[in-house]
């Protein structure tokens with residue numbers, strides 16, 4: 367069957383040399399009038415991507431963006447199209463290409479966004495990569511600012527992150543053809559047709575501006591990625607680089623099929639016209655990889671947050687029976703009941719305090735952002751990677767060994783809640799960092815070898831927390 371073209375549908379159009387195959391004449395690439403509210407006048411049929419066929423038909427299609435590439439085609443004519451985004455959209459049944467023309471920069475497109483489009487024609491790519499890549503040969507060209515029967519919508523508030531999270535072909539009970547580890551990819555797997563990598567984001571670098579070979583300024587962003595075999599690098603170029611701002615280190619899992627690549631010591635990946643990138647796909651292997659990565663972060667995090675979802679200080683404090691445990695008993699409990707949760711009290715003394723020294727080293731407060739530790743003697747600071755403002759918490763390493771008659775807890779091993787820190791230090795974090803040096807010295811002397819009662823919690827179930835948390839301090 368000959369490939370249908372959009373020209374056969376638009377009776378007034380004739381192909382132009384500048385945009386072969388897209389079917390828009392230069393007149394049609396003019397904006398008629400900007401519309402704020404779009405009201406469809408035709409009847410559109412909801413369609414899954416797998417059931418699309420080339421030809422004219424009023425369709426509405428929903429999916430997630432798995433590839434996006436901005437192709438500016440600046441025109442001096444007023445109201446003319448200034449370029450198009452080439453998108454790949456995936457639902458649970460397949461992937462298609464969308465050429466989304468624009469005159470004004472209306473769309474802030476990101477990978478992973480849930481979108482709906484209304485179109486009146488589907489075309490078949492002829493293997494020409496410019497129109498539609500082999501991975502998603504069916505395409506539609508729309509210019510919503512000009513064509514009142516076409517529309518494009520990004521779901522932002524209405525996306526609860528559940529729809530179209532399962533890439534077509536995924537199967538939890540069988541090995542997915544083409545799925546390989548970073549190490550296998552580096553060792554030659556990049557040659558395999560339809561190769562797929564499942565990786566977790568380890569850290570996210572800053573967005574950088576650079577000048578490309580055409581002399582235009584562009585942006586790029588580099589993320590370190592990992593799986594259980596190796597680490598690699600993923601670089602996003604152009605407007606798509608903003609997609610990484612919502613990714614979380616040691617949490618966001620990416621499924622990348624047919625990446626662009628360069629192999630140095632490790633794999634250096636990028637997006638090309640055939641690449642599809644799924645964010646947090648709902649497949650068993652992704653859950654496994656995220657759990658694995660989170661075990662790494664638990665070991666490495668310089669200041670783990672207090673797990674308020676596991677321990678409720680109010681509930682623990684209101685318990686009818688208050689039991690005082692020795693450190694040796696807590697240790698034994700953890701060994702014999704590894705999945706149970708317990709709260710209680712311990713009576714301890716602090717053998718060393720390092721408030722002044724950490725203050726002088728600009729390390730009184732700490733946290734992590736973009737997978738990297740941040741230290742400062744202020745309550746907030748901006749992350750050097752992403753530039754976002756980061757709230758810091760008191761560095762647990764200001765406490766040296768905490769002991770009782772039966773055992774010791776090493777430096778920095780206790781996870782205090784903000785309330786517990788305030789009870790221990792008699793001031794908020796903000797008041798601590800702004801206190802004069804002699805007040806800090808006085809605090810150290812006052813707390814040293816003082817008998818304290820700590821309300822503690824322990825929960826080793828599902829490997830979430832292997833450390834003792836402190837939800838209250840009584841002097």
Ligand SMILES: [Zn+2]
Pocket residue numbers: 735736749750751752753754
């Ligand atoms: Zn950051």
